[in-house]
Amino acid sequence: MKGFALAAAWVWAWSGSMAAATPVTFDKDVLPILQKNCQSCHRPGEIAPMPFLSYQDVRPYAKAIKAAVLTRKMPPWFADQSYGHWSNAPTLTSAEVQTLVEWADDGAAEGDPRDKPAPVAWPEGWTIRPDLIVRMPKPFHVPAKGTVELTTVVLPTGLTKDTWVTSIEVRPGNARVVHHVAVSFVPHDPAVNYGEPETPVVLRDANGDQIGPRVAAENFSALEAVFLPGSAPMDFRSYNAGKLIPAGYDILLQIHYTADGEETEDQTQVGFTIAKEPPAKRFVTLAPAAPRDEQSFRIPAGDPSWETSTEVEFKQNAEIVWFAPHMHLRGKDMTYTLELPNGEKQILLRVPKYDFNWQLGYNAERPVEARKGAKLVAVAHFDNSANNKFNPNPNKDVFWGDQTWEEMMVAWFGVLVDRSADPRKVVRYSRRQNAVPRG
Secondary structure (H helix, E strand, O other): OHHHHHHHHHHHHHHHHHHHHOOOEHHHHHHHHHHHHOOOOOOOOOOOOOOOOOHHHHHHHHHHHHHHHHOOOOOOOOOOOOOOOEOOOOOOOHHHHHHHHHHHHOOOEOOOHHHOOOOOOOOOOOOOOOOEEEEOOOOEEEOOOOOOOOEEEEEEOOOOOOEEEEEEEEEOOOOOOEEEEEEEEEOOOOOOOOOOOEOOOOOEOOOOOEOOOOOOOOOEEEEOEEEOOOOOOEEOHHHOEEEEEOOOOEEEEEEEEOOOOOOEEEOOEEEEEEOOOOOOEEEEEEEEEOOOOOOOOEEOOOOOOEEEEEEEEEOOOEEEEEEEEEOOOOEEEEEEEEEOOOOOEEEEEEEOOOOOOOOOOEEEEEEEEEOOOOEEEEEEEEOOOOOOOOOOOOOOOEEEOOOOOOEOOEEEEEEEEEOOOOHHHOEEEEOOOOOOOOO
Protein backbone atom coordinates (compact mmCIF):
# COMPACT_ATOMS: atom_id res chain seq x y z
CA MET A 1 0.00 0.00 0.00
CA LYS A 2 2.85 2.34 0.84
CA GLY A 3 4.48 1.72 -2.54
CA PHE A 4 1.16 2.24 -4.30
CA ALA A 5 0.69 5.57 -2.49
CA LEU A 6 4.17 6.73 -3.51
CA ALA A 7 3.54 5.73 -7.11
CA ALA A 8 0.20 7.54 -7.12
CA ALA A 9 1.84 10.64 -5.67
CA TRP A 10 4.54 10.51 -8.35
CA VAL A 11 1.95 10.17 -11.13
CA TRP A 12 -0.05 13.08 -9.69
CA ALA A 13 3.06 15.29 -9.48
CA TRP A 14 4.15 14.29 -13.00
CA SER A 15 0.71 15.00 -14.51
CA GLY A 16 0.51 18.31 -12.63
CA SER A 17 3.89 19.41 -13.92
CA MET A 18 2.89 18.42 -17.45
CA ALA A 19 -0.31 20.46 -17.14
CA ALA A 20 1.63 23.43 -15.86
CA ALA A 21 4.04 23.06 -18.75
CA THR A 22 1.29 23.08 -21.37
CA PRO A 23 1.96 26.24 -23.36
CA VAL A 24 -0.60 29.00 -23.59
CA THR A 25 -1.45 29.61 -27.25
CA PHE A 26 -3.31 32.28 -29.14
CA ASP A 27 -5.73 29.95 -30.93
CA LYS A 28 -6.84 27.99 -27.88
CA ASP A 29 -6.48 30.38 -24.95
CA VAL A 30 -6.06 34.01 -25.98
CA LEU A 31 -8.51 34.46 -28.86
CA PRO A 32 -11.60 33.52 -26.78
CA ILE A 33 -10.65 36.20 -24.24
CA LEU A 34 -10.23 38.81 -26.95
CA GLN A 35 -13.56 37.89 -28.54
CA LYS A 36 -15.35 38.25 -25.22
CA ASN A 37 -13.68 41.38 -23.91
CA CYS A 38 -11.82 43.31 -26.61
CA GLN A 39 -13.09 42.90 -30.16
CA SER A 40 -16.14 45.12 -29.68
CA CYS A 41 -13.67 48.03 -29.87
CA HIS A 42 -10.63 46.33 -31.47
CA ARG A 43 -12.03 45.71 -34.96
CA PRO A 44 -12.08 47.71 -38.18
CA GLY A 45 -14.20 50.84 -38.01
CA GLU A 46 -14.32 51.00 -34.22
CA ILE A 47 -12.59 53.34 -31.80
CA ALA A 48 -9.53 51.23 -30.90
CA PRO A 49 -6.45 52.03 -33.02
CA MET A 50 -5.75 48.43 -34.04
CA PRO A 51 -7.85 45.27 -34.70
CA PHE A 52 -7.49 42.15 -32.54
CA LEU A 53 -9.17 39.64 -34.84
CA SER A 54 -6.29 37.41 -35.92
CA TYR A 55 -2.94 36.16 -34.66
CA GLN A 56 -1.19 38.42 -37.16
CA ASP A 57 -3.14 41.40 -35.76
CA VAL A 58 -2.36 40.66 -32.14
CA ARG A 59 1.17 39.20 -32.05
CA PRO A 60 2.99 42.57 -32.33
CA TYR A 61 1.14 43.83 -29.24
CA ALA A 62 1.69 40.85 -26.92
CA LYS A 63 3.90 42.74 -24.43
CA ALA A 64 1.70 45.84 -24.60
CA ILE A 65 -1.38 43.71 -23.84
CA LYS A 66 0.39 42.22 -20.85
CA ALA A 67 1.21 45.67 -19.46
CA ALA A 68 -2.30 46.99 -20.14
CA VAL A 69 -4.13 44.17 -18.37
CA LEU A 70 -1.75 44.08 -15.40
CA THR A 71 -2.27 47.79 -14.77
CA ARG A 72 -6.01 47.47 -15.54
CA LYS A 73 -5.63 50.11 -18.24
CA MET A 74 -7.52 47.75 -20.50
CA PRO A 75 -10.36 47.14 -20.88
CA PRO A 76 -11.01 50.85 -20.20
CA TRP A 77 -13.29 51.45 -17.22
CA PHE A 78 -13.07 54.38 -14.84
CA ALA A 79 -15.90 54.01 -12.31
CA ASP A 80 -14.90 53.71 -8.66
CA GLN A 81 -15.93 50.17 -7.68
CA SER A 82 -16.98 51.42 -4.23
CA TYR A 83 -20.09 53.01 -5.70
CA GLY A 84 -22.69 51.46 -7.96
CA HIS A 85 -22.88 48.32 -10.06
CA TRP A 86 -22.74 48.54 -13.85
CA SER A 87 -24.25 46.20 -16.41
CA ASN A 88 -21.78 47.25 -19.12
CA ALA A 89 -18.59 47.08 -17.05
CA PRO A 90 -15.91 45.16 -18.99
CA THR A 91 -14.05 42.82 -16.70
CA LEU A 92 -11.17 40.40 -17.00
CA THR A 93 -11.02 37.62 -14.42
CA SER A 94 -7.77 36.94 -12.62
CA ALA A 95 -7.45 33.74 -14.65
CA GLU A 96 -7.90 35.64 -17.93
CA VAL A 97 -5.27 38.20 -16.93
CA GLN A 98 -2.89 35.38 -16.01
CA THR A 99 -3.49 33.70 -19.38
CA LEU A 100 -2.64 36.85 -21.32
CA VAL A 101 0.47 37.44 -19.18
CA GLU A 102 1.71 33.86 -19.61
CA TRP A 103 1.13 34.02 -23.36
CA ALA A 104 3.27 37.14 -23.66
CA ASP A 105 5.98 35.78 -21.34
CA ASP A 106 6.20 32.39 -23.10
CA GLY A 107 6.81 33.78 -26.57
CA ALA A 108 3.23 34.46 -27.75
CA ALA A 109 2.78 31.18 -29.66
CA GLU A 110 0.03 30.84 -32.27
CA GLY A 111 -0.92 27.24 -31.53
CA ASP A 112 -3.09 24.86 -33.52
CA PRO A 113 -5.62 26.56 -35.85
CA ARG A 114 -8.03 23.70 -35.12
CA ASP A 115 -8.35 25.07 -31.57
CA LYS A 116 -9.66 28.43 -32.71
CA PRO A 117 -13.27 29.34 -31.86
CA ALA A 118 -15.51 30.46 -34.71
CA PRO A 119 -15.16 34.19 -35.55
CA VAL A 120 -17.69 36.48 -33.93
CA ALA A 121 -20.27 37.68 -36.47
CA TRP A 122 -19.93 41.39 -35.72
CA PRO A 123 -22.55 43.55 -37.49
CA GLU A 124 -21.09 45.20 -40.58
CA GLY A 125 -20.72 48.87 -39.70
CA TRP A 126 -23.45 48.85 -37.02
CA THR A 127 -23.95 47.42 -33.58
CA ILE A 128 -27.74 47.76 -33.24
CA ARG A 129 -28.85 46.56 -36.74
CA PRO A 130 -30.96 49.66 -37.42
CA ASP A 131 -34.46 49.74 -38.94
CA LEU A 132 -34.06 53.39 -39.94
CA ILE A 133 -30.87 55.18 -41.03
CA VAL A 134 -30.62 58.96 -41.35
CA ARG A 135 -27.39 60.18 -42.97
CA MET A 136 -25.77 63.39 -44.07
CA PRO A 137 -26.42 63.62 -47.83
CA LYS A 138 -22.92 64.82 -48.61
CA PRO A 139 -19.51 64.82 -46.94
CA PHE A 140 -18.43 67.68 -44.70
CA HIS A 141 -14.92 68.96 -45.43
CA VAL A 142 -12.60 69.06 -42.41
CA PRO A 143 -9.37 71.04 -42.99
CA ALA A 144 -5.97 69.77 -41.94
CA LYS A 145 -5.46 72.71 -39.58
CA GLY A 146 -7.42 75.47 -37.94
CA THR A 147 -10.63 75.63 -35.95
CA VAL A 148 -13.97 74.21 -37.04
CA GLU A 149 -16.74 75.72 -34.94
CA LEU A 150 -19.67 73.65 -33.69
CA THR A 151 -21.59 72.58 -36.80
CA THR A 152 -25.31 71.78 -37.06
CA VAL A 153 -27.06 69.78 -39.75
CA VAL A 154 -30.83 69.15 -40.02
CA LEU A 155 -31.98 65.91 -41.67
CA PRO A 156 -35.46 64.57 -42.48
CA THR A 157 -36.70 61.37 -40.84
CA GLY A 158 -39.36 60.58 -43.39
CA LEU A 159 -41.65 59.51 -40.53
CA THR A 160 -45.31 60.36 -41.11
CA LYS A 161 -46.59 59.05 -37.78
CA ASP A 162 -45.45 59.11 -34.16
CA THR A 163 -42.67 56.53 -33.85
CA TRP A 164 -41.05 54.99 -30.78
CA VAL A 165 -37.37 54.11 -31.19
CA THR A 166 -35.67 51.67 -28.86
CA SER A 167 -31.98 52.30 -29.60
CA ILE A 168 -29.89 54.97 -31.29
CA GLU A 169 -26.40 54.58 -32.75
CA VAL A 170 -24.32 57.45 -34.13
CA ARG A 171 -21.75 56.37 -36.72
CA PRO A 172 -19.25 59.08 -37.67
CA GLY A 173 -17.89 58.72 -41.17
CA ASN A 174 -14.44 59.61 -39.83
CA ALA A 175 -14.14 59.12 -36.07
CA ARG A 176 -10.62 60.62 -36.04
CA VAL A 177 -12.00 64.13 -36.48
CA VAL A 178 -15.36 63.83 -34.69
CA HIS A 179 -15.08 65.11 -31.13
CA HIS A 180 -18.75 64.53 -30.33
CA VAL A 181 -22.20 64.35 -31.94
CA ALA A 182 -25.40 65.36 -30.14
CA VAL A 183 -28.73 64.20 -31.61
CA SER A 184 -32.01 66.07 -31.08
CA PHE A 185 -35.54 65.72 -32.44
CA VAL A 186 -36.90 69.09 -33.63
CA PRO A 187 -40.20 70.26 -35.16
CA HIS A 188 -40.05 70.69 -38.91
CA ASP A 189 -39.28 74.22 -40.08
CA PRO A 190 -40.59 74.89 -43.62
CA ALA A 191 -37.59 77.13 -44.24
CA VAL A 192 -35.03 74.47 -43.32
CA ASN A 193 -32.32 73.63 -45.84
CA TYR A 194 -31.87 69.90 -45.30
CA GLY A 195 -28.34 68.58 -45.22
CA GLU A 196 -26.64 71.98 -45.37
CA PRO A 197 -24.13 72.41 -42.51
CA GLU A 198 -24.35 75.63 -40.53
CA THR A 199 -21.20 76.79 -38.76
CA PRO A 200 -21.15 80.07 -36.81
CA VAL A 201 -18.39 82.65 -37.17
CA VAL A 202 -16.37 83.02 -33.98
CA LEU A 203 -13.51 85.51 -33.83
CA ARG A 204 -10.34 83.88 -32.49
CA ASP A 205 -6.71 84.92 -32.10
CA ALA A 206 -3.67 83.00 -33.33
CA ASN A 207 -3.83 80.71 -30.28
CA GLY A 208 -7.46 79.80 -30.90
CA ASP A 209 -8.78 81.86 -28.00
CA GLN A 210 -12.05 83.70 -28.51
CA ILE A 211 -11.78 87.44 -29.10
CA GLY A 212 -14.20 89.69 -27.26
CA PRO A 213 -16.68 88.90 -24.47
CA ARG A 214 -18.06 85.40 -24.19
CA VAL A 215 -21.81 85.05 -24.10
CA ALA A 216 -23.18 82.77 -21.39
CA ALA A 217 -24.94 79.87 -23.08
CA GLU A 218 -28.05 78.01 -21.98
CA ASN A 219 -27.26 76.22 -18.70
CA PHE A 220 -29.49 73.27 -19.35
CA SER A 221 -30.45 71.33 -22.44
CA ALA A 222 -32.15 68.05 -23.28
CA LEU A 223 -31.05 65.78 -26.10
CA GLU A 224 -31.88 62.35 -27.39
CA ALA A 225 -28.51 60.68 -27.95
CA VAL A 226 -24.82 61.49 -27.94
CA PHE A 227 -21.66 60.08 -29.49
CA LEU A 228 -18.42 60.48 -27.52
CA PRO A 229 -15.01 58.80 -27.90
CA GLY A 230 -15.40 55.30 -26.51
CA SER A 231 -19.17 55.52 -26.06
CA ALA A 232 -21.52 52.68 -26.98
CA PRO A 233 -24.85 53.04 -28.78
CA MET A 234 -27.73 54.19 -26.59
CA ASP A 235 -29.90 51.11 -26.20
CA PHE A 236 -33.15 51.29 -24.22
CA ARG A 237 -34.46 47.81 -25.01
CA SER A 238 -33.26 46.17 -21.79
CA TYR A 239 -35.38 48.68 -19.84
CA ASN A 240 -38.48 48.09 -22.02
CA ALA A 241 -38.18 51.79 -22.82
CA GLY A 242 -37.85 54.05 -25.82
CA LYS A 243 -37.88 57.58 -27.17
CA LEU A 244 -40.68 59.15 -29.18
CA ILE A 245 -40.07 60.85 -32.54
CA PRO A 246 -43.27 62.81 -33.25
CA ALA A 247 -44.68 62.65 -36.77
CA GLY A 248 -43.02 65.11 -39.13
CA TYR A 249 -40.12 65.91 -36.81
CA ASP A 250 -36.59 66.30 -38.11
CA ILE A 251 -33.22 65.15 -36.76
CA LEU A 252 -30.75 67.85 -35.74
CA LEU A 253 -27.09 66.85 -35.49
CA GLN A 254 -24.72 69.06 -33.54
CA ILE A 255 -21.21 67.98 -34.53
CA HIS A 256 -17.89 69.09 -33.10
CA TYR A 257 -15.05 68.51 -35.57
CA THR A 258 -11.37 68.71 -34.66
CA ALA A 259 -8.68 69.06 -37.33
CA ASP A 260 -5.96 66.42 -36.89
CA GLY A 261 -3.28 67.51 -39.38
CA GLU A 262 -4.71 65.77 -42.44
CA GLU A 263 -7.36 67.19 -44.74
CA THR A 264 -10.34 64.83 -44.73
CA GLU A 265 -14.13 64.46 -44.88
CA ASP A 266 -16.89 63.15 -42.65
CA GLN A 267 -20.37 61.89 -43.45
CA THR A 268 -22.03 61.00 -40.15
CA GLN A 269 -25.14 58.83 -39.99
CA VAL A 270 -27.57 57.83 -37.25
CA GLY A 271 -29.36 54.50 -36.97
CA PHE A 272 -32.54 53.69 -35.03
CA THR A 273 -34.36 50.51 -34.07
CA ILE A 274 -38.13 50.98 -34.16
CA ALA A 275 -40.53 49.53 -31.58
CA LYS A 276 -43.27 47.29 -32.89
CA GLU A 277 -45.54 48.61 -30.13
CA PRO A 278 -45.19 51.48 -27.61
CA PRO A 279 -42.73 50.57 -24.82
CA ALA A 280 -43.69 50.56 -21.16
CA LYS A 281 -41.44 53.50 -20.24
CA ARG A 282 -39.91 56.59 -21.75
CA PHE A 283 -36.14 57.12 -21.64
CA VAL A 284 -35.23 60.78 -21.14
CA THR A 285 -31.65 61.95 -21.71
CA LEU A 286 -30.64 65.09 -19.81
CA ALA A 287 -27.56 67.29 -19.99
CA PRO A 288 -27.18 69.64 -17.03
CA ALA A 289 -24.06 71.76 -17.29
CA ALA A 290 -22.05 73.96 -14.95
CA PRO A 291 -22.56 77.74 -15.13
CA ARG A 292 -20.79 78.91 -18.28
CA ASP A 293 -20.35 82.66 -17.88
CA GLU A 294 -16.84 84.09 -17.48
CA GLN A 295 -17.23 84.92 -13.80
CA SER A 296 -18.40 81.45 -12.85
CA PHE A 297 -16.36 79.31 -15.22
CA ARG A 298 -12.73 80.43 -15.19
CA ILE A 299 -10.10 77.80 -14.43
CA PRO A 300 -7.04 79.68 -13.12
CA ALA A 301 -3.65 79.04 -14.66
CA GLY A 302 -1.74 76.38 -12.75
CA ASP A 303 -4.69 75.30 -10.59
CA PRO A 304 -4.40 71.52 -10.04
CA SER A 305 -7.93 70.89 -8.75
CA TRP A 306 -10.42 73.61 -9.67
CA GLU A 307 -14.01 72.72 -8.81
CA THR A 308 -17.37 73.35 -10.44
CA SER A 309 -20.78 71.72 -10.12
CA THR A 310 -24.30 71.47 -11.46
CA GLU A 311 -27.59 70.44 -9.91
CA VAL A 312 -31.08 69.38 -10.98
CA GLU A 313 -34.21 68.81 -8.89
CA PHE A 314 -36.70 66.12 -9.88
CA LYS A 315 -40.18 67.48 -10.54
CA GLN A 316 -41.63 63.96 -10.75
CA ASN A 317 -40.66 60.43 -9.81
CA ALA A 318 -38.06 58.84 -12.07
CA GLU A 319 -35.49 56.04 -12.22
CA ILE A 320 -31.86 56.91 -12.99
CA VAL A 321 -30.20 54.34 -15.25
CA TRP A 322 -27.33 55.97 -17.19
CA PHE A 323 -24.47 58.47 -16.71
CA ALA A 324 -21.93 60.02 -19.09
CA PRO A 325 -19.59 62.66 -17.64
CA HIS A 326 -18.12 65.03 -20.22
CA MET A 327 -15.12 67.34 -19.92
CA HIS A 328 -12.10 68.14 -22.09
CA LEU A 329 -8.33 67.76 -21.67
CA ARG A 330 -8.16 69.26 -18.17
CA GLY A 331 -11.00 67.14 -16.80
CA LYS A 332 -9.81 65.35 -13.66
CA ASP A 333 -12.79 63.69 -11.96
CA MET A 334 -16.57 63.82 -11.62
CA THR A 335 -18.97 62.55 -8.96
CA TYR A 336 -22.77 62.23 -9.17
CA THR A 337 -24.62 62.33 -5.84
CA LEU A 338 -28.34 61.85 -5.20
CA GLU A 339 -29.60 64.11 -2.38
CA LEU A 340 -32.94 63.02 -0.92
CA PRO A 341 -35.48 65.49 0.53
CA ASN A 342 -34.73 64.14 4.04
CA GLY A 343 -31.07 65.13 3.71
CA GLU A 344 -29.66 61.68 2.96
CA LYS A 345 -26.97 61.52 0.27
CA GLN A 346 -25.96 58.64 -1.96
CA ILE A 347 -23.00 58.64 -4.35
CA LEU A 348 -24.24 57.03 -7.56
CA LEU A 349 -21.09 57.31 -9.71
CA ARG A 350 -17.57 58.46 -9.02
CA VAL A 351 -15.04 58.69 -11.85
CA PRO A 352 -11.76 59.46 -10.03
CA LYS A 353 -9.55 59.49 -13.14
CA TYR A 354 -11.45 60.95 -16.07
CA ASP A 355 -9.99 60.15 -19.49
CA PHE A 356 -10.91 62.41 -22.40
CA ASN A 357 -9.95 59.68 -24.89
CA TRP A 358 -12.47 57.18 -23.44
CA GLN A 359 -15.66 59.05 -22.54
CA LEU A 360 -17.71 56.10 -21.43
CA GLY A 361 -21.37 55.75 -20.60
CA TYR A 362 -22.18 53.91 -17.37
CA ASN A 363 -25.33 51.74 -17.35
CA ALA A 364 -26.72 51.08 -13.87
CA GLU A 365 -27.26 47.39 -13.17
CA ARG A 366 -30.43 48.34 -11.33
CA PRO A 367 -32.40 51.59 -11.74
CA VAL A 368 -31.94 54.09 -8.91
CA GLU A 369 -35.19 55.57 -7.66
CA ALA A 370 -35.29 59.39 -7.63
CA ARG A 371 -38.52 60.61 -6.11
CA LYS A 372 -40.03 64.05 -6.64
CA GLY A 373 -38.02 66.66 -4.71
CA ALA A 374 -34.74 64.73 -4.81
CA LYS A 375 -31.69 66.42 -6.32
CA LEU A 376 -28.92 65.07 -8.48
CA VAL A 377 -25.68 66.98 -7.92
CA ALA A 378 -22.58 66.53 -10.10
CA VAL A 379 -19.23 67.91 -8.91
CA ALA A 380 -16.17 67.99 -11.16
CA HIS A 381 -12.52 69.00 -10.82
CA PHE A 382 -10.06 70.19 -13.45
CA ASP A 383 -6.26 70.04 -13.51
CA ASN A 384 -4.89 73.14 -15.22
CA SER A 385 -1.37 72.60 -13.90
CA ALA A 386 1.85 71.50 -15.57
CA ASN A 387 1.42 68.09 -13.91
CA ASN A 388 -1.39 67.32 -16.36
CA LYS A 389 0.42 65.85 -19.37
CA PHE A 390 -2.60 66.55 -21.59
CA ASN A 391 -2.79 70.23 -20.67
CA PRO A 392 -2.22 72.36 -23.80
CA ASN A 393 -1.07 75.38 -21.78
CA PRO A 394 -0.93 75.50 -17.95
CA ASN A 395 0.09 79.17 -18.01
CA LYS A 396 -3.28 80.68 -18.91
CA ASP A 397 -6.79 80.79 -17.50
CA VAL A 398 -9.29 78.55 -19.27
CA PHE A 399 -12.92 79.38 -20.02
CA TRP A 400 -15.96 77.47 -21.28
CA GLY A 401 -15.83 76.73 -24.98
CA ASP A 402 -16.63 74.16 -27.65
CA GLN A 403 -13.04 73.48 -28.69
CA THR A 404 -10.83 70.81 -27.16
CA TRP A 405 -8.35 73.34 -25.76
CA GLU A 406 -11.22 75.13 -24.01
CA GLU A 407 -13.32 73.37 -21.37
CA MET A 408 -16.78 72.02 -20.63
CA MET A 409 -18.52 70.38 -17.72
CA VAL A 410 -21.66 68.48 -18.76
CA ALA A 411 -23.13 65.80 -16.50
CA TRP A 412 -25.22 63.78 -18.94
CA PHE A 413 -27.57 61.26 -17.40
CA GLY A 414 -30.63 59.23 -18.40
CA VAL A 415 -33.86 58.40 -16.58
CA LEU A 416 -36.94 56.24 -17.03
CA VAL A 417 -40.36 57.83 -16.61
CA ASP A 418 -43.93 56.97 -17.53
CA ARG A 419 -44.49 56.68 -21.27
CA SER A 420 -46.93 59.61 -21.22
CA ALA A 421 -44.60 61.94 -19.27
CA ASP A 422 -43.49 65.25 -20.77
CA PRO A 423 -39.66 65.00 -21.04
CA ARG A 424 -39.37 68.78 -20.54
CA LYS A 425 -40.94 68.47 -17.08
CA VAL A 426 -38.82 65.73 -15.54
CA VAL A 427 -36.32 67.98 -13.75
CA ARG A 428 -35.74 71.61 -12.89
CA TYR A 429 -32.26 73.10 -13.26
CA SER A 430 -30.88 74.74 -10.12
CA ARG A 431 -27.97 77.11 -10.58
CA ARG A 432 -25.32 75.99 -8.13
CA GLN A 433 -22.34 78.33 -8.19
CA ASN A 434 -18.96 76.75 -8.50
CA ALA A 435 -15.95 77.53 -6.35
CA VAL A 436 -14.83 81.17 -6.45
CA PRO A 437 -11.95 81.37 -8.95
CA ARG A 438 -8.57 81.89 -7.37
CA GLY A 439 -5.57 83.87 -8.60
